[in-house]
Amino acid sequence: MEALNRKRRFDHLIGAAIAIAYLLVLLGTARDVGFSRDEGFYFTAAKRYQRWFDVLAENPSKALNEQVIERHWKYNREHPALMKTLFAFSHRTLHQKLEILSPATAYRFPGMVAAALGLYILFIFGSHAFGRAAGAFAALGFALMPRIFYHAHLACFDVAVTTAWLGVTYLYWRSLSSWKFGLAAGIAFAMALTVKLNIFFMPFVLGGHYAILMIYRLVMKKRGAKQRGTAQSDPSPKPWAFVFGGFIGPLVFFAHWPWLWHNTWDRLLFYVGFHSAHPFYNTAWFGENIIEAPTPLLLPTVMTAMTVPTIILVLFGIGVILRLRRRARPGTESNDEGRGGQGLDLLLLVSALFPIALISHPNVPIFGGTKHWMPAYPFIALFGGAAIARLISIVCERWPKLNRLAASVVIVALCLAPPFQQTIQSHPMGLATYVPFAGGAPGAATLGMTRQFWGYTTASVAPWLNENMDNGAVVSFHDTSLPSVRMFKTEEIVRKDIRIGGLRRAKAALLHHELHMVVEEAWIWNAYGTIVPSHVATHQGVPIVSVYERPGRKKKPPIE
Amino acid sequence: MLMFVLGVVLLEVVLQWRVNHSAPDEAEWLAVSAAVRGEKKAGDLVVIAPEWATQGRVYLRDLIAPKDHGRFDTTRYGRVLLVSLNGASTSEVEGLERVKSETFGRLSLEVYNRSAPAIITYDFVENASTGYRQNGQRIVPGFVIDNAFKPRLVIPVPLRPDGVKVVFPDVPAGGDVLRGYGVVGNRSGQFDVGSAVTIAASVDGAPIGRVKVRNMGPLEPFEFELPKRTEAAEVVFEIHSTSGLKREFGFAADIREREK
Secondary structure, eight states: OHHHHHHHHHHHHHHHHHHHHHHHHHHHHGGGSOOOHHHHHHHHHHHHHHHHHHHHHHOHHHHTSHHHHHHHHSTTTTSOSHHHHHHHHHIIIIIIISOOSOHHHHHHHHHHHHHHHHHHHHHHHHHHHHOHHHHHHHHHHHHTSHHHHHHTTSSSSHHHHHHHHHHHHHHHHHHTTOHHHHHHHHHHHHHHHTTOGGGGGHHHHHHHHHHHHHHHHHHHHHHTOOOSTTTTTOOOOOOHHHHHHHHHHHHHHHHHOGGGGSSHHHHHHHHHHHHHTOOOOOEEETTEEEOSSSOOTTHHHHHHHHHSOHHHHHHHHHHHHHHHHHHHSTTOOSOSSSOOOTTHHHHHHHHHHHHHHHHHSTTSOOOSTTGGGGGGHHHHHHHHHHHHHHHHHHHHHHSTTSOHHHHHHHHHHHHHHHHHHHHHHHTTOGGGOOOGGGTHHHHHHHHTOOOOOTTTTHHHHHHHHHHHSOTTOEEEOTTSOHHHHHHHHHTTSSOTTOEEOOTTTOSEEEEEOOGGGHHHHHHHHHHHTOOOOSEEEEETTEEEEEEEEOTTOOOOOOOO | OHHHHHHHHHHHHHHHHHHHTOSOOHHHHHHHHHHHHHHOOTTEEEEEESTTOTTHHHHHGGGSOHHHHTOSOSTTOSEEEEEEETTOOOGGGTTOEEEEEEEETTEEEEEEEOSSOOOEEEETTTTGGGOEETTSOBOOOEEEEOTTSOEEEEEEOOOOTTOEEEEEEEEOSOOSEEEEEEEEOOBTTBOOOOOOEEEEEEETTEEEEEEEEOSSSOOOOEEEEOOOOSSOEEEEEEEEOSSOTTSOEEEEEEEEOOOO
């Protein structure tokens, strides 16, 4: 028992080390990643919410006033408040007070911490379920998915909700045997609800899993058969997570969001209604622009296959097959090193498939690349870890003299080589990255797939703008939102004297290349009378952002 | 299983390496551009494949004229100079005879001949400055994007329920056929629903043809037979739509000799 406790403490240390290392990498590479449209909106929201907290600190009764709450919290009311509040506090503390991070990085820091926390949980989950090597592969494999690496930098919610989904799932699984974990799951679920709407689906997923477990036990009991796997030693699954989550969740959700403190029901309805009737945004799919239902059924699956490193998906497939085959053979141990039980395989499989299945519905809007089904990815990585654990066993059985630790390190490292290579090469154009089996960015461009969105790639042409624009030149920044452009200037990535303007006034116009944006490129050609860009930023040879200049502009060097 | 996994790892790493090294560098672009500049003659079309390699226009500059960039088809071009990235090709050279090929690293220049290009005697878009709308407003060609996201250089026409006339008062004699395209512009990937747009043409007041242009589907050219002429004539296009009046619309047309 003491050895097991020591092992688990060491697991926490390893998990924490992986998380901290990833956080440091994210911090070190943050400046390369341009500011996305949504980040601009969340910077603005964070500022407004911070001002409310300042009012709260000075005059609590005034802060509770309905008009005051409305003035500060109405902005971006389609998303709950936790992450934006964290962005605000982080900015206030790490930038304004301590001055240890730049403004943008300070805003982004909570998102990065959420990503790092996800790795920690993933390592612990994988280690617990399938062994330490599996946990390491799962955590690092997830970290090295190029699109995850990109999203992990951002002051957005997508990686945070992925971490939240993972955390709640892990704690739920543990809670099936422990009320303490049930309480933790309830608290985690409550916090997760305050991150993003995706979590509202979790009770169905976990509830469905629980129901299947109970039905299975009943059926087995009636048949009088021995239960499979380690289930003979599994206690009856307890519903603690639902009890605590059902009680704590709504309370925390209400309490955390001042916007809900008045006209609660109407505002809740707005929140749900906004997302249930979410507009479609443009998505390119094999040369077709998807802007309305029905969306292609296979779009999420194909995009996953085209953007998640193939070795991870191959190992996912192997892991699923191995685990299913194990279930078919009675009396076997749950895994090579860790412990399974309590319907773990079913839970992981459902968690891997549900987010993809949900968004595959033809009436569900698909936009934003792969971010809306990213909660599936940690579970894909976990199955990959299960496959890794089996691979290590095969190698060690084949060559018994091999040191198991050394074999584990080599196999994990080899299997992480492609994701590592792809992530290194993807940075900072994560959203333009596709796996080499899809031909990379060039292959995807030829196929007519989404090249980018969100306008973040302005960062790639900022050096050219700084070098070539006159002092005070007006530039049209196309798809980069106004608050994001302002942040580019605040961070001095774009020169501060460069002004923001529309096409008519601008001396230079950016064009972020997406399929449907060629319409706006034509506006530039018509306005400027030229089809020749002055500068093009590319990724793997594929144009990402073009800069057009209005002809006849006399160049003056910028004032130093 | 081990060998399969290692095989996937190795293949993925090698393929990624190839992707990483697939982008031409500036020296290659400059070299191919110089070769195109040396090769190109009047009447040649320069195209880049794959289509998305638009950075090529930074180097090729004036070698791709706006009218070429916004072309509807290649029938008028005697030669097509294809700048190819990593061996990519285009359907626009299908059926043409390749007469020359030169490689510049990851780029290549291929020259294709068309045996019997269309003989264009008058191009309305090129001569847009000589035309005007019924209210006297001058015409300025512009690009619209069609439903396949291709750029087309057209004479833009605002849609009105009572029709819009575009007048070319002094079109020289010559040519047998008036051939053209109408295109409804693709605004941000969405199509306004509306009626078909009617294009009617007349020469010195005598109607020569009428066609309906729809939003969707591949662009199809229209052709109107021209009366025999020995003198310059006034050609009028009348554009008419009963609904969907906010749509962008434009047309391009030329007069050419009949294909032999």
